[in-house]
Amino acid sequence: MGVTALVSRRLAAWAARRPHVLLAAAAGATAERLAVEAEVARTGGVLAATPADADLLVVAGQPGPELAEAVERVWRQLPGPRARALVAQPAEAAPALRAALRALTGPAGAARDDGHSGGPAQDRGGGGHQGHGGMRTPGGLMMAERAEDRDGLTLDVLHVPLGPVLPDWPAGLVVDLTLQGDLVQSAVPRLLPPAAPVAEPYWTAGGGPDRPRRQAAAQLDSLGRLWAVAGWSSGAAAARRLRDDLLAGAPLAALHAPFRLLRRRARRSRALRWATDGLGVLTAEAARAAGVSGPAGRAAADGGDATARWLRWLDEIGRLLGGGTPPEGEGPRGRWVPGRPPSRALLDVAAPLMVGLDVAAARLVLASFDPDPDELAAAVPAGTPG
């Protein structure tokens, strides 16, 4: 077994040079998430899309009970060798990731976690293993029930949640989808609250001279998420690099050239327009009625679809990088009405617009509004229903 152990250790060390990191962020942990993303990029890692693809599970922020349970479930789905890290403060990102990487390769004298050996997680709440008529169902799960769909067909009703542990997705947000034949029949959003209420959303914190910079970075963050969901990973990576440079305090003049290049690539990309044209159209009247302000509200004037929204983000980032200031009293998602953050309005209009689309398009619609869970979590103690 000596040879096997050696080969296994060599393989683990080789794989750990490019760790695949699954990031589970709690609401209100934007600073921690950004620190982890930057650290993963710095160490040559990649963000994994699913637990099957991941070596490391990194939890950013302080998850509440339901999110912690979801994280445990995802952890059970990670194949070995695996390691996990908790990043509760932005400064902990680098040491926590280093420690997790060491655990991944199995340091001298310490056992490596090669994962569990078989058996799906038994946490289905006592569903039992007996199906209808005493027939055993695999894994104790029932077949889907049937119901009429909007076209008058009797189809299976599937309940598929989006979030909370999902890449390029607002942290801690869950949208419970009801699917019939690939089409979303209903979408109900809810937020998994963090362990402690969010004092101040990251993107609107720290006013003063840094405000335009922070706001542009917030919109670059949104763009990165939308483009990653749309499948334009190089554009998403460029937007995130610009975001990190902005937050690190790089001089604005140095960012003009890469931003203009990115904007030109985005505007000229026909594939990107095909992906987002005509999706989630929010008319100007509907935006006014729902109290949507900010870029999404202004985009309603020129078409109101997902394309109009990302074009508007690009315009506003360009203006902010050119030395402009954001409108007074307005955050990256819009204006705060007491007890009702702008992200609440965004989520309220986004969820109904997801209905009637297929899952991929529904994800694009939500990403094009990009409600900020920090604002939603901060609003909960102020008396707004979560």
Place this chain on the structure above:
Amino acid sequence: MSGFLGALAMLGLAGALVAALYVVHLLTSAGTGALSTDAFRSGLPPQEHALSRFHVRWYAVSLLFLAFDVEMLFMYPWAVVVAEVGASAVAEMFAFLGLLMAGVGYAWREGALRWA
């Protein structure tokens, strides 16, 4: 006799290769049994079994597929004789393909390929 020898040698080689695979598995595998795990549902438990009925729209797609599948069936014998028969065979086959394409165009116009 030499024919049997060759077959036997091949059989022995195949058997040795399969045995070697088993030995490699014995030496290197992380676990003995198959690893089973839940489906990834963004961290929430699945509520229904993954086995479910297809949307009725897939049947329209499968009919479209069948049209082209059967067309290929006709093209095999055609390909054997097309060199002998010449231009008239080519013209006939493309007229047939054109008819099928008209069917696809009709289904497209009627929205059979529209999803949402």
